[in-house]
Amino acid sequence: MKKFTFFRRLFFIQSFLAFIISSIFVVVVYHNIHALLVEETRDSAVEQATIFASSDHLKQALKDHNVAVIANLVENIRMPLGTDYVVVADSTGKRIYNTAGVGMGVTMPAYQIVNVLKGKPASFVDYSDEGITNIKSRVPVMDHNKVIGIVAVGMSYKFAVNRISKYIIIVVGISVFLFALLVTFSHFFVSYLNRKMLQKSPTQIEVAFNLYESMVNSILEGVVAINPSNNILAMNYAAEKYLHLVDLHETMVNQHISKYLYPADFFLQHSEENVVDQTLCCNGERLVANRTPFYSNQGKYLGTVITLRPKTEKEELEQAVNAAIEDKKNLRALSHEFSNQLAVISGLLAVNKYDEVKAYIHNEHIIKKNEVVQIAHSFNVSILIGLLMSKMSRARELGIALEISPLSNVQAERLSLNDKELTCIIGNFIDNAFESIIRSPGAEKIVSIFANNLGDELIVEVSDSGMGISEDKIELIFERGYSSKNDEEHGIGLSLVKEIVDKNHGHIIVEESEYGGAMFTLFIPQYKQACENESN
Known part of the structure; x- marks a missing residue:
């Protein structure tokens, strides 16, 4: 069984997020289409009722209270698919004719016609325990700016919803494509991270960074790394100590080198050549410095690493080397003298x-x-x-x-x-x-x-x-x-x-x-x- 590595976990998490995003996309688009179709159906109901209410024959029949003519007119109009019923009522809202054959002679609820009796069309959605049942419209029949009747058209909600199916297939297809696109992007993104992070997890990088920091701080020589813009990338404890910057450790990173060092001429020089054992004075200290540029794997110049040690340390090392040379000479002299003395003693003993x-x-x-x-x-x-x-x-x-x-x-x-x-x-x-x-x-x-x-x-x-x-x-x-x-x-x-x-x-x-x-x-x-x- 393969180990569930950080990058594998990251890929699965991103894939799961891609699934969530795709699902949310489907839900949001579905609700928007649903709301759009319901609104479209309401507009259609109002439009059909308005067209019928503008009929001169209907207006004359309402004036004459001729139910037979009204019934004939209603039965002969061509309503769009999805129309459940058409109702014609008088100026008080009492139903004169209903294509559904129910409620004739019964007055419409006042809240449905209060604005209609003022000459304004109205539409609304009927709800039941099971949800939306009908989409209704109420339009006044006007004659010389006087309401003489009401035309009501009821549209089927199920018909409106059934129209969504042809859109939902497209939406699901787009969602699947979006999911595949996000998963593919996730794969390439995780692979890119894997290469850039050298196949190391954040925990491993943290351990490596802490190890690197400990190793750099354990070096007796001061180490300063600066980028091409002369900003400080890193500085170990020895360098901070030699340059009297120990108390400023937290504030120096990414700051310009000249803000903390004076004179900073040696640190501001960028060259591809190495500089070895150059004596300089900085922050009041005499130091011996080395400078080496460093590059990326592609050969791009990334900055300079400078090592520092006190001038006295160099002298002490030279004194130690000189003392070792002296000790070697002195031991050789003592050894030679001792050998001569032993030779004399050995010769005298040989002859008793x-x-x-x-x-x-x-x-x-x-x-x-x-x-x-x-x-x-x-x-x-x-x-x-x-x-x-x-x-x-x-x-x-x-x-x-x-x-x-x-x-x-x-x-x-x-x-x-x-x-x-x-x-x-x-x-x-x-x-x-x-x-x-x-x-x-x-x-x-x-x-x-x-x-x-x-x-x-x-x-x-x-x-x-x-x-x-x-x-x-x-x-x-x-x-x-x-x-x-x-x-x-x-x-x-x-x-x-x-x-x-x-x-x-x-x-x-x-x-x-x-x-x-x-x-x-x-x-x-x-x-x-x-x-x-x-x-x-």
């Missing part, structure tokens, strides 16, 4: 040099302990301590002397930027110093670090004995994608550092170091400026 093994392990322990003490003394930032420990191992692997200035002192509670940003800055400076030294032919391999935030500014200084940086390239090294290394992991490090420094209202100076290489020095204020300064 147990005392040397103990001395070696003790010596390595002292070295590590001294490094930890030195770094922990200068830096009160846990994540930065871990970074510098791994860089120490990497430096030994590369044969580079990594020196930390004894004047370094960084306290976490005084930082105006977070510890991840500080780690990202120092880690990238050290990596660039290592790379410069590796590519330098010089014999001296030194990297020196100084960091201090005890004053009004955070100062970080990293010097190396590498190749140095020519003046014409100082600006280029902070551009995204610029790198002197053919490696896709590079090209974002220093640009990311620059973005972090700019966000925290600092600046960077690049100059030649005392070792002949490059020296990067940055200054970041130890306070946070108001947010509107950046927005302005």
Whole structure:
């Protein structure tokens, strides 16, 4: 048994309504024809009575009270089919002659002839318990503006009704045609709806819409959809949050985008080309936006979908990527150093040099302990301590002397930027110093670090004995994608550092170091400026 789907139910409901409409059509038309035929019969009765009442012979016979002549005249007139009787009465309404042979000498009811005696024709319908019985007319016989008699004609109601049968067949035929037409229209209409609604019932569409709304609102990026007229089609919670429109959720749909966003230039541009990672300022927020047009199945342009995320989120993602790259390098250095140490221990054990093994392990322990003490003394930032420990191992692997200035002192509670940003800055400076030294032919391999935030500014200084940086390239090294290394992991490090420094209202100076290489020095204020300064 096939499932009674929504569209099947809709078709049967519409078909039933078509049947009701067709039936109502038959009833209404039947009653109109019935009323028309009754009215036509009344007019015919009045007309026949008027023609007979205008006969000069009848007028003379009434004046003479000659019943025989009146009877002869009545019997010889030609009445239309359906005439039940003809009655002639005197000026008082007393019946003189009746073709039906009844009621002669009896006066007609006063209510039937009150207007007739005033010279006005009258017609009416007789009713009984079974319904209409006769259709009657009363017409005065006038002589010099004086009523001298009355002519009454009675028409058969059954004869009038029988005339309806020839019309009702036509009406029923039209009704059947109308029913078939409505059912056919219903079939095509339901099929059209079925295609447009993708064979989904309203309940399924409601569930799908709620699911879509939940999915869109669960996306961390802001999503805004606008039509070709620049009216808002949809906006998820994240977009409302980023654009400070949460309280206006119910009023935004179908409203022009410029009513809620300023400046709205990016949202008003309609193009078939995708826009990726464009930075913009809207409603006082710095955002990274993507724009993609969307089309119907027929290729008609329907509007644009725009995704938004805070500019800081992009920076945080880049910092996470950069940190992952650093972790990979640091783990490789630690793994290499650890492998070398195990190799030394394994070799000493193989030749039974147990005392040397103990001395070696003790010596390595002292070295590590001294490094930890030195770094922990200068830096009160846990994540930065871990970074510098791994860089120490990497430096030994590369044969580079990594020196930390004894004047370094960084306290976490005084930082105006977070510890991840500080780690990202120092880690990238050290990596660039290592790379410069590796590519330098010089014999001296030194990297020196100084960091201090005890004053009004955070100062970080990293010097190396590498190749140095020519003046014409100082600006280029902070551009995204610029790198002197053919490696896709590079090209974002220093640009990311620059973005972090700019966000925290600092600046960077690049100059030649005392070792002949490059020296990067940055200054970041130890306070946070108001947010509107950046927005302005």
